[in-house]
Amino acid sequence: MTDIAQRSPQVFAPALTPFNADLSVNSEAFIGFCRWLVSQGAGLAVFGTNSEANSLALEEKIALLERLAEAGIPADRMIPGTGLCALPEAIALTRAAVALGCAGTLTLPPFYFKPASDDGLFAYYAQIIEAVGSDRLKLYLYHIPQFTGVPITCALIERLITAYPKTVVGIKDSSGNWENTERMLREFPGFEVYPASEALLEKALPLGAAGCISATANVQPNTIARALKAWGTPEFDALQAELKVVRGIFQAKPMIPALKHVVAKAFGDAGWDHVRPPLVAADASWAEGLMAELRDARFDMGAGQ
Template identity: 55%
Template sequence: MSHATGRVWSPVITPFSQDLAADTERFVAQCRWLLDADVGLAVFGTNSEANSLSVEEKIRLLDALIEAGIPAARLMPGTGACALPDTVAQTRHAVGKGVEGVLMLPPFYYKGVSDEGLFRYFSEVIERVGDDALRIYLYHIPPVSQVPLSLTLVERLLAAYPRNVVGVKDSSGDWANTRALIDNFAADGFQVYAGSEPFLLQTLRAGGAGCISATANVNPAPIARLARDWQAADADAQQAALIRTRKLFERFPMIPALKAVTARYSGVGQWARLRPPLVELDETQCQELFASLDEIGFDMPGLKHS
């Protein structure tokens, strides 16, 4: 099933003030800037430093977005946590706010867990939230979580909860796995998102839904354009340009790089700040990244005014 237009979501970076508290006002402004570029908001994702935020903080930030008039239908908050009650609390709250769906990590502390254990975890969350409006996008990110979600597990969850388990973000970096998810499940409307935009065009051509990507934080409009125009004559050239930009960021630790660049183009130095244990890029890294971006004429239009 090919999608007429693909969709792009950004795991929105979280701004921190000097005391390391989340800066709500700046967070809302950043989300508005992304929405203006036609990018959805996968707040509390990996690049949001979500696992450095408390459950209470994430609930408060989501409330702030809704209160500021950010449309709930453009939100896909990350709600997966190691502790089942934390996942249930965040998920129940998000569903109650009317979000498009939730992006759910597996419990990631224990390694080598069985498909049976993971099935029970997701099943418990779904049963305890107990809401037909719950739409889960599974989050497969084995390079970070070290807890993969197998095709067998996805198949079992879809059979048990076809109305609640509606998609997956595949951040394995393995095209064969993304392709298998699309080939096995997309025909029934299951939405398969690539974990980064280098895979966007092939995902859409294969019948996937789009991408949920770190660099949508900094290069949103061009990524969203390819998702919309993926059947255009210049789609391959658009894809090549996106890959070129992405590769510049991949030479550095991703979250510090996204924040350094956002600080530079917004003129707000505080954007560079991270919560420990993550640390900022050093001066040399910043100069190298900025020079390489200048070389390709990179810009973040409208960010200063947001």
């Protein structure tokens, strides 16, 4: 496992995926956006929840990873989401990520067959690890039970890191349950625990959190990165307060359409409003209010035109 004391906390953005009007992936806009996120100090958790990952085909994901690598986006700044219900597809996507030199993979549990036992989930992760068969694989678990209905328990974490201590190195906790995040931080020192919200940094960092993997890192990556660097200084408190306000505004809206709408405005590209069904694009009934709230908060994405 990574010695957290040896490195600084990081922010990763589950990078939004832009679509054309026909709902095909706009790979050029995707590359440009990922390049911007990296320039702002964020790593890339591409194919995360807010990337609309489960609306993307396996072939699309592999092609986008390859396009990012060809464009010179540093692979060591990427931890793509590779968890899929079909085990062969999860293995194939994980292999592709490892082959490209990605820093790790963020791997959802299979979520269709419920209830899923810890034995079954252990077997799923073990099959991926054994099939990929590379000591370069660094696997991050992804706990988001409100979407998957399949929790990753502390007992399962213990079992996985005992069996694969150099491979299963961390977790993103998107449960929204601080008590759960705190328990992981306390029970597994040296295990990289990433809360899913920058609003939790003031509580998580003192316990050794590895940073955050946050939806709103898509729109305030630089402020989060600055806050992480300022941890332990008076500047952190001011930045944390700013981060909480913006996070709260987005959390009160349909998150993915809201993020895409703000990115569309910031980059002057209305195409960013496109989402794949069953999601629905930002609606004027709330989108105008969202922009007004952000203006009142003096929010500036800093993307330029």
